[in-house]
Amino acid sequence: xxxxxxxxxxxxxxxxxxxxxxxxxxxxxxxxxxxxxxxxxxxxxxxxxxxxxxxxxxxxxxxxxxxxxxxxxxxxxxxxxxxxxxxxxxxxxxxxxxxxxxxxxxxxxxxxxxxxxxxxxxxxxxxxxxxxxxxxxxxxxxxxxxxxxxxxxxxxxxxxxxxxxxxxxxxxxxxxxxxxxxxxxxxxxxxxxxxxxxxxxxxxxxxxxxxxxxxxxxxxxxxxxxxxxxxxxxxxxxxxxxxxxxxxxxxxxxxxxxxxxxxxxxxxxxxxxxxxxxxxxxxxxxxxxxxxxxxxxxxxxxxxxxxxxxxxxxxxxxxxxxxxxxxxxxxxxxxxxxxxxxxxxxxxxxxxxxxxxxxxxxxxxxxxxxxxxxxxxxxxxxxxxxxxxxxxxxxxxxxxxxxxxxxxxxxxxxxxxxxxxxxxxxxxxxxxxxxxxxxxxxxxxxxxxxxxxxxxxxxxxxxxxxxxxxxxxxxxxxxxxxxxxxxxxxxxxxxxxxxxxxxxxxxxxxxxxxxxxxxxxxxxxxxxxxxxxxxxxxxxxxxxxxxxxxxxxxxxxxxxxxxxxxxxxxxxxxxxxxxxxxxxxxxxxxxxxxxxxxxxxxxxxxxxxxxxxxxxxxxxxxxxxxxxxxxxxxxxxxxxxxxxxxxxxxxxxxxxxxxxxxxxxxxxxxxxxxxxxxxxxxxxxxxxxxxxxxxxxxxxxxxxxxxxxxxxxxxxxxxxxxxxxxxxxxxx
Ligand code: NOJ
Numbered sequence: 001x002x003x004x005x006x007x008x009x010x011x012x013x014x015x016x017x018x019x020x021x022x023x024x025x026x027x028x029x030x031x032x033x034x035x036x037x038x039x040x041x042x043x044x045x046x047x048x049x050x051x052x053x054x055x056x057x058x059x060x061x062x063x064x065x066x067x068x069x070x071x072x073x074x075x076x077x078x079x080x081x082x083x084x085x086x087x088x089x090x091x092x093x094x095x096x097x098x099x100x101x102x103x104x105x106x107x108x109x110x111x112x113x114x115x116x117x118x119x120x121x122x123x124x125x126x127x128x129x130x131x132x133x134x135x136x137x138x139x140x141x142x143x144x145x146x147x148x149x150x151x152x153x154x155x156x157x158x159x160x161x162x163x164x165x166x167x168x169x170x171x172x173x174x175x176x177x178x179x180x181x182x183x184x185x186x187x188x189x190x191x192x193x194x195x196x197x198x199x200x201x202x203x204x205x206x207x208x209x210x211x212x213x214x215x216x217x218x219x220x221x222x223x224x225x226x227x228x229x230x231x232x233x234x235x236x237x238x239x240x241x242x243x244x245x246x247x248x249x250x251x252x253x254x255x256x257x258x259x260x261x262x263x264x265x266x267x268x269x270x271x272x273x274x275x276x277x278x279x280x281x282x283x284x285x286x287x288x289x290x291x292x293x294x295x296x297x298x299x300x301x302x303x304x305x306x307x308x309x310x311x312x313x314x315x316x317x318x319x320x321x322x323x324x325x326x327x328x329x330x331x332x333x334x335x336x337x338x339x340x341x342x343x344x345x346x347x348x349x350x351x352x353x354x355x356x357x358x359x360x361x362x363x364x365x366x367x368x369x370x371x372x373x374x375x376x377x378x379x380x381x382x383x384x385x386x387x388x389x390x391x392x393x394x395x396x397x398x399x400x401x402x403x404x405x406x407x408x409x410x411x412x413x414x415x416x417x418x419x420x421x422x423x424x425x426x427x428x429x430x431x432x433x434x435x436x437x438x439x440x441x442x443x444x445x446x447x448x449x450x451x452x453x454x455x456x457x458x459x460x461x462x463x464x465x466x467x468x469x470x471x472x473x474x475x476x477x478x479x480x481x482x483x484x485x486x487x488x489x490x491x492x493x494x495x496x497x498x499x500x501x502x503x504x505x506x507x508x509x510x511x512x513x514x515x516x517x518x519x520x521x522x523x524x525x526x527x528x529x530x531x532x533x534x535x536x537x538x539x540x541x542x543x544x545x546x547x548x549x550x551x552x553x554x555x556x557x558x559x560x561x562x563x564x565x566x567x568x569x570x571x572x573x574x575x576x577x578x579x580x581x582x583x584x585x586x587x588x589x590x591x592x593x594x595x596x597x598x599x600x601x602x603x604x605x606x607x608x609x610x611x612x613x614x615x616x617x618x619x620x621x622x623x624x625x626x627x628x629x630x631x632x633x634x635x636x637x638x639x640x641x642x643x644x645x646x647x648x649x650x651x652x653x654x655x656x657x658x659x660x661x662x663x664x665x666x667x668x669x670x671x672x673x674x675x676x677x678x679x680x681x682x683x684x685x686x687x688x689x690x691x692x693x694x695x696x697x698x699x700x701x702x703x704x705x706x707x708x709x710x711x712x713x714x715x716x717x718x719x720x721x722x723x724x725x726x727x728x729x730x731x732x
Contacts, residue, residue, distance in 0.1 A: 004337070005074075011332045015325055021073060024317065025049070027324045028306045030075065033262065033297045036060050042067075048303050051327055052078040052295060054131075057090065061126050065342060075328070076336035080129040080183070080262075084148060084405035085540070086114075086361065087121040087130075091407075091419050092352040094121060094361050097368040097540035098403045098518070099134055103150040104537065104559040104610070105367035106651045106675055108163045114364055115167020117357045119180045124351035126343035128174075128334050129181040131229060133164045135216045136186060138519075138563055139573040142196025144486040146519035147403050147538060149191060151562030152575045152607060153670055158216035162223050169226060175335030177347065184220045185229035186264060188246060189213040196572065198485045199232035207663075209235070211698040218255050226259040226330060230267055230293060239275045241267040247292030260294035260326035268299040281305060289315050294323035353423070358542065365546035370535040370559040371611040377510050377532040379553025379613060380470065382438040388431065389468035391447040391461040391504055392475045392497065394516040396428040400450075400478035403518050403538030423541045427474050427514065430544030434552055443468065447504075448496040450478050456496055458503050465504040472551070473501055476517030491522040491569040498525065505529055514547060520565035520605075527604050535561065535605070553613055558649035558675070560610030560718065564603035571599065576607040576719035577666040608653050608670070608718035614644030614680060618652075621715050621725040628731050630706070634690040638715050638725070642678040649677045654688050655719065657712040659728075662699050668714060688715075695731060708732055 003009055004018035019027070029049030036056030049071060053064060056079055068077050085102070087093035096102060096114050105111070122130055135157050138149040150160040161184060168174075168182040189209060193200040204213065217228065228251060231240040240246055241263050251257045271277050271284035278284035285305035288296065296302045309315040334340060371378070380388075394400040398421055399407075407419030425433075432442045447461035465471040475497045481488065492498065502525070505511045512532040515523065516539070526533060534557075539546060549555040566574045583595065595601035617640075624635035642648055654672035658665045672688045690713070696706045708731050716724035 007338050011329055014332055014337070015328045018073065018075070018328055019321060019325060022324070024307055024310055024320070026073065027320050028303055030324045030327050031295055031306065031320070032303055033080070033295050034300065035298060036064065049075070050077065051075070052080060054080045054297065055082070057125065057127070062342070062345070069341065076331055076341050078129055078327075078331060078334070078336070079127045080131060081122065081127045082132070082405055083118050083122045083130040084132050084134075085403070086118050087125065087352070088402070088406040088420070090121070090125060090352060092348070094353055094357040095402055095406055095420050095423065095541040096361050096364050097543065098147045098538040099150055100138070100147045100519070100563065101368040101537035101539055102364050103160055103562040104370050104535075105364065106560060106562075106673055107367055108159070110360070110364055110367060111160055111163040112167040113360045115164040116178070117360050119168045120178045121352050121357065122180050123177055124343070124347040126348075127180070128336070129183065129227070130168060131183045131185060132168070133161045133182065133184060134186070135161050135184050135220070136191030137213060138191050139575045140191070140196040141491055141520045141566060142488050142569065142572055143191060143193065144198050144482045144484060144488070145191070146563070147482060148405070152564060153562065153577060154212050154216050155670055156562060158219035161216060161220050165220055165223065165225050169224065173333060174226070175333060175338070175340060177340070181226035181259075181330060181334065183227040183229050183262065184217055184225050186231035187217055187228045187240060187251070187261070188231060189235050190231035190233055193233055196487050198487050202233050202235050204235050206702060207698050207700070210702055210704070214250060217251070221251060221255040221257045228257065228259070228261045230261060230263050232264050232267060232270070234275055239267070239271055239277060241293055242271055242277055242287045242291050244291045252292060258326070259330060260323065261292060262295040263288070263293050263297045263299070266298045268293070268296050268302055282308065285309060286314060289319050294326050358423070361540055362542040362546065365540040365542045366549065366555050368537065368539055368559055369546060369550050369557050370561055371533070371550070371557040372535055372605055372609065373527065373530060373533040374611055375531045377470075377512055378551060380551055382440060385440060385469040387441045387443065387468045388435060389461070389464040389471045389504070389509065390428060390431060390442050390444045390474070391465065391471065391500060392473045393446045393449045394427075394476050394478065395444060395472075395474035395514075396426045396446070397478055398424045398426065400476060400516055401426060401538060401543050402541060404479065404483045420541055425542055425544035427516070427544045427547050430546070430548035431472070431551070433545075434548035448500040450476065450494045450497060451480055452495055458496060458500050461500055462503050462507055465509045466507040468509055470512065471504045471507070471509045472512045472514060473504060474514040474516050475501065476515050476521065477519070482518040489569070491520070491566060493521060493523065501526065512551070520563055522566045522568050522604070524567050524604055556613045556646055556648045557610070558612060558651065560608050560651045561605055562607065564607050565605040567599050567604045571596075571603070574603045576603070577669050579664055580667050606719050608651075609720065610651070610718070612648045612650065614642055614646040614648035616648070616650045616678070616717060617641045617643050618716055618725055621713070621727050623713060623727050623729055626729060628692060628729050630692055633692060634713070634729055635687055636672070636690055636713055636715060637685055637687045639683055639685050640676060640678060641683040642680055645680050647677070647679045649675055650717065651675050652686055652688070653716060653718065654690065655714040655724065656690070656695060657714065658695065658697060658707070659710045659712060661697055661707050661709065663697060665697055668719065670719070706731060
């Protein structure tokens with residue numbers, strides 16, 4: 001037996017042995033990834049030894065894997081898919097809230113479980129790799145892909161991403177039927193495209209890259225994330241896929257990525273056709289290899305060009321070897337050369353959509369909900385409320401509820417919008433069920449449609465609201481209003497949704513608004529006028545049940561926002577970790593004035609904000625020391641009291657503010673959080689550790705350092721100044 005086939009040898013030895021047997025053509029074939037549904041794939045397979053396919057499922061996958069086994073060296077293929085919030089592209093699978101939705105739970109364990117469920121279902125389906133999680137920093141809601149992110153804060157994103165990756169990959173490795181490889185994307189700065197235009201150029205300085213956009217990726221690479229995907233866009237003129245600074249210097253050399261880097265869809269072709277930094281496809285292939293891309297997604301021409309470039313001596317074969325080593329290593333680690341090559345065909349039937357998987361999804365739906373306002377309206381009092389008028393088309397729109405990458409999504413292919421319909425409980429269904437148990441009637445009128453300016457059932461909605469004890473309006477966006485290259489210049493409610501809200505409010509019936517939206521919209525009227533507001537983002541298939549439970553108080557809401565809502569689109573980008581700037585609001589010259597002359601600078605709803613049916617008070621902020629030196633961590637303690645008469649969960653947040661530093665720094669930055677359950681009337685003392693390195697900044701010489709001086713330590717219930725207690729520690 002050749003050493004590479006010997007299971008008892010180390011991965012390194014097997015990889016080296018296999019590589020030494022491969023022809024140049026076989027090596028470059030390993031770097032190729034194609035969609036299985038494109039024409040002539042079978043022929044390409046035979047001629048190019050394609051190493052990986054994406055978006056390939058079912059019998060096609062089995063055929064491709066068998067063919068690979070029959071080739072000279074029998075190298076298995078890796079199949080990749082966009083399982084973004086669950087393995088949603090399979091109709092039998094468990095669908096979770098979007099990444100943005102579930103991020104509002106601030107629940108590490110839950111996010112890890114979501115990853116684990118997804119991994120089990122993906123692997124049972126014969127697929128080895130998901131293009132998830134997304135580590136983009138979402139600071140401009142105009143961008144179409146905000147829903148795919150963990151929100152606006154890079155530190156928080158890194159923390160959540162690590163949990164999800166651990167759920168996907170496991171601690172013990174992914175050579176088993178329950179685990180898959182993760183792919184951190186889009187590396188890097190993809191969410192920062194100018195004007196919120198998807199994949200458009202981003203202007204980001206090296207210092208900002210190092211301080212804001214690279215840290216979440218560094219965190220996951222150092223934690224063993226198996227792969228990264230390069231972003232589409234160029235940063236300050238350099239396309240991510242052509243940037244050896246990003247791919248080689250940072251990811252591979254500096255952080256020690258031993259996995260591989262895949263391009264995004266035809267990134268390499270685009271270096272020539274769109275970004276025009278290469279004069280033809282061969283030059284594009286050359287740039288791609290030099291920069292450090294290992295696997296080339298959907299640029300078929302790469303194959304012949306890469307081979308020619310090596311033969312002509314323009315590219316050293318050692319660069320190809322490095323990429324192929326990384327890819328083969330992953331295949332060995334997945335167990336694909338051994339007993340995990342062919343997935344048993346009966347596995348998926350017992351794993352996809354398992355009852356315990358749906359239970360995790362239901363928990364995610366519950367914990368993703370954020371109560372943003374409550375003027376004594378909620379929870380619904382069944383003694384007083386006998387009839388509910390439910391209005392707004394999102395109350396019964398599966399597409400709006402599940403969001404992107406479930407069906408109808410671009411490359412996900414599943415365009416049949418009956419997908420997941422059977423498993424989905426809309427707000428209408430959930431509310432009817434829950435209200436019915438208390439003898440409350442629910443009358444539903446669509447009223448308005450986010451996609452149709454002409455759709456107008458406002459008169460009927462008003463009649464319904466006028467005769468009800470409570471109006472619940474479910475408004476927001478729906479699938480066609482977001483997603484890849486579906487950016488918006490206007491963040492107001494679309495269609496006649498705003499008119500609908502104003503009309504039902506005018507009846508005098510109390511109004512609860514449920515925002516079912518892929519992203520923050522500018523909704524100042526709602527903030528000012530509604531009696532209660534829930535933000536649900538895309539709450540997952542069981543979102544309707546979760547919302548009904550929360551509205552009736554069966555569950556006490558605990559979610560907090562991970563992204564700010566703008567007052568107006570002109571405020572974009574608006575995020576809590578802003579700079580104080582020159583014309584500071586504390587300047588005498590600006591006394592009484594906001595930074596904008598026509599609206600406040602602060603967001604409408606801020607990062608970290610969210611209410612409960614009980615209330616919490618914070619006291620006794622204590623630091624383990626008032627002075628800190630390298631090697632010491634700071635222990636931060638706080639007393640948290642549940643002042644209400646209901647048990648509840650609070651998300652305690654810890655921020656830092658570097659008071660004086662060699663470069664300007666944000667007014668505050670989150671560095672810790674805890675989800676704490678507290679019984680009614682009880683007080684708990686909660687301690688959080690702040691590692692010394694978390695106080696670091698990137699200085700003007702692009703070095704990461706902790707500078708001596710005073711730091712404010714802020715602890716409380718949201719990023720708002722008024723919600724935070726302060727103490728000072730001095731770094732010596
Ligand atoms: C393009 C998207 O930008 C990326 O997120 C996705 O993983 C790939 N296509 C593959 O579908």
